[in-house]
Amino acid sequence: MKNPDGSRLAKQRAKCFHCPHTYLCDTKSNGTSNMRNHLFYHCKKCPLYIPSKKQKNLVWDSAENEGKLIAKGFNEDVAKLALARMVVRDELPFSFIEGD
Template sequence: MTENSNIEVAGMSISTQLSSPPSGVRKNRSAVWDHFDVENATEKKAKCKYCGSLIQYGNRTSSMGDHLRRCKQNPNNDSNKRRKITTTPTIDERSVLNSPGASKFDKEEARRALVKIFIREELPFCFVESPKFRIFVHALQARFKVPSQTTLARDIGALYAEEKMKLQDFLSANCGRVCLTTDTWTSIQNFTYMSLTTHFVDLNWKLHKKKYLIFVK
């Protein structure tokens, strides 16, 4: 039910429509009505804007307020906010939790991942024996035994030999020529390094680029 009202502002007459509250609801209505629509004024039923539930409001809105506090779809509900913050994983977390290996521990796979981190980030071997690093790894996976730097160096050498063999097999099977680019420099410790970059086209005419870091005595 609506009624027209004329308002004069600075000599101008503006016609507006004012919405009347539903039958049985006081004009100085409760803020709870911001979350409900009147579904049936005769039967005094209101519809929740979030979940669509019909609530009998009578002459009081306490039942509507109780529903809002329990409504799982209500974004303003503090318990729903806390539940969303504490239980909703991020995209990265979901990918880890849903991965096949999330519930099992593979010692060899963990050792291999550790080796790849040290190679990719160019970390010194002694870092693996850092007490802080070992505490961190133990907190992540107590069953993983962090190797010594001697064992780590041996694992890196084994991975290098494995990848070298794979590359040789790939080059012999997919291409006849490669283009090599080299660059050398000396570190502040007076160690000489050489960077080797290879470009080649495979049998499917796909261009490949691989870069290697070589220590030269």
């Protein structure tokens, strides 16, 4: 990467081809692991992306299924859909989900 005026940056940076993220890429101090990790584990647009297999959470299943303890992983898309359904079903204002 270069500055907008065409001059070199003080510290070399590389830009992901799939998203706007940039990373330090000096061969002696930074290496290429940060870009590789970004492509494999963070950049969902990259064809090399591997979905995270994080540790699952233990939760109590619903009463209909005898309330057993099961392991469930978090899925952001499922959570967003459930949140949208809650807002529509309970007629909540959109400000209910805004903020941190």
